[in-house]
Amino acid sequence: DAGVTQSPTHLIKTRGQHVTLRCSPISGHKSVSWYQQVLGQGPQFIFQYYEKEERGRGNFPDRFSARQFPNYSSELNVNALLLGDSALYLCASSLVPYEQYFGPGTRLTVT
Amino acid sequence: DQQVKQNSPSLSVQEGRISILNCDYTNSMFDYFLWYKKYPAEGPTFLISISSIKDKNEDGRFTVFLNKSAKHLSLHIVPSQPGDSAVYFCAAIDSMNPPPGAQKLVFGQGTRLTINP
Numbered sequence: 477d478a479g480v481t482q483s484p485t486h487l488i489k490t491r492g493q494h495v496t497l498r499c500s501p502i503s504g505h506k507s508v509s510w511y512q513q514v515l516g517q518g519p520q521f522i523f524q525y526y527e528k529e530e531r532g533r534g535n536f537p538d539r540f541s542a543r544q545f546p547n548y549s550s551e552l553n554v555n556a557l558l559l560g561d562s563a564l565y566l567c568a569s570s571l572v573p574y575e576q577y578f579g580p581g582t583r584l585t586v587t
Numbered sequence: 588d589q590q591v592k593q594n595s596p597s598l599s600v601q602e603g604r605i606s607i608l609n610c611d612y613t614n615s616m617f618d619y620f621l622w623y624k625k626y627p628a629e630g631p632t633f634l635i636s637i638s639s640i641k642d643k644n645e646d647g648r649f650t651v652f653l654n655k656s657a658k659h660l661s662l663h664i665v666p667s668q669p670g671d672s673a674v675y676f677c678a679a680i681d682s683m684n685p686p687p688g689a690q691k692l693v694f695g696q697g698t699r700l701t702i703n704p
Contacts, residue, residue, distance in 0.1 A: 480630070509690060518591070518676050518694030519631070532691045566630055574619050574680045574690050578630030 478503070480579035482567050488585045489557050497552045497582045501569030507531075508550040509576060510542055511566040519566055525550055554584075562586045590614045591679050593695035601703050606664040608698050610677030613658065617679040621692070622651060622662045625674045634675075635662070667702045674699050 481500045489495050501508050507526040511519035524532035525544035539555045548569075554561055562585050568576035592611045600606045608622075618639040623631035637644040637651045637660070644651050650663045664671055677695040 507690060509692075511692075511694075516696070518593075518678075518696050519692070521691045521693070524690055534691065568630075568692075570690060574682065574692070575621065575633050575636060576690060576692060577633060578623075580628070580630045 480567055480569050480577055482565075482579040482582050484582060485580070486583045486585075488587060490587055491557055491559060493557050494553065494555050495557060495584060497554075497565050497567075497584070499550045499552070499567030499569075499579060501548050501550070501567075502571070502577055505569035505571045505577075506548055507570045508544055508548065509568045509570070510550070510552045511568065511578075512536075513564040513566060513581070515563075522552070557586045559586050589696075590617075591677055591693050591695040593675075593677055593698045595698050596696070597699040597701070599701045599703060600667050602669060603666045606662075606667045606671065606700055606702070608662040608664075608675050608677075608700065610660050610662075610695055611658060612660075612679050614679070614681065614693075615658070616681040616683065617693070618682050619680040620651070620653060620660050621678045621680075622649075623676045623678060623694075624671075625676060625697070631676055664700075669702050669704060672700060672702045 509524040510522040513519040521534040523542040528544045544550045564581040566581045568578045570576045621636040622634040625631045653660045674697045678692040
């Protein structure tokens with residue numbers, strides 16, 4: 477069975493640009509969450525979506541937004557990129573509370 | 588405000604011995620706890636969890652202990668194997684934090700476990 481998939485694997489952007497990261501959950505999972513992991517730290521919660529509705533939002537600026545599609549895949553958008561947005565962005569899906577299954581992540585570098 | 592803390596950045600254990608990873612939390616509303624293992628270039632992998640109504644949960648070589656009064660949990664790995672070398676994250680959830688069903692995991696900083704042959 478396919479696990480959580482994320483694309484792209486790596487991405488390099490310039491300050492001020494916009495980025496879109498994509499995630500496909502495990503088949504049958506209706507909940508998708510996004511996390512940001514900065515080097516040396518644990519993942520930080522950004523958003524959670526369930527049945528296409530936002531269920532939770534972490535302490536991130538409005539430059540961060542997300543959505544979930546009818547097939548339960550999800551996009552994370554970040555506008556006006558800053559150097560500090562450089563991180564590993566992780567997507568997780570879940571079927572039962574609260575065990576979330578993570579994808580391999582997208583490594584974003586902002587220069 | 589670090590609500591979940593893993594105070595040991597690294598731990599080195601001999602193969603076959605017990606590995607004990609520790610985690611402390613400050614938010615008394617946390618009622619579900621999880622351990623994840625992370626290899627380089629991979630996402631975190633779920634290992635084991637425990638509800639606050641229990642004080643121990645066991646799954647093969649992995650056992651998690653919860654001490655609610657001390658706001659402390661630990662992960663025991665017995666016996667330790669070379670494949671256990673990874674970064675281990677402790678995570679917690681306040682399942683009643685509105686909206687109900689929100690699954691915001693709060694992670695610690697991680698502990699790098701190295702198993703020596």
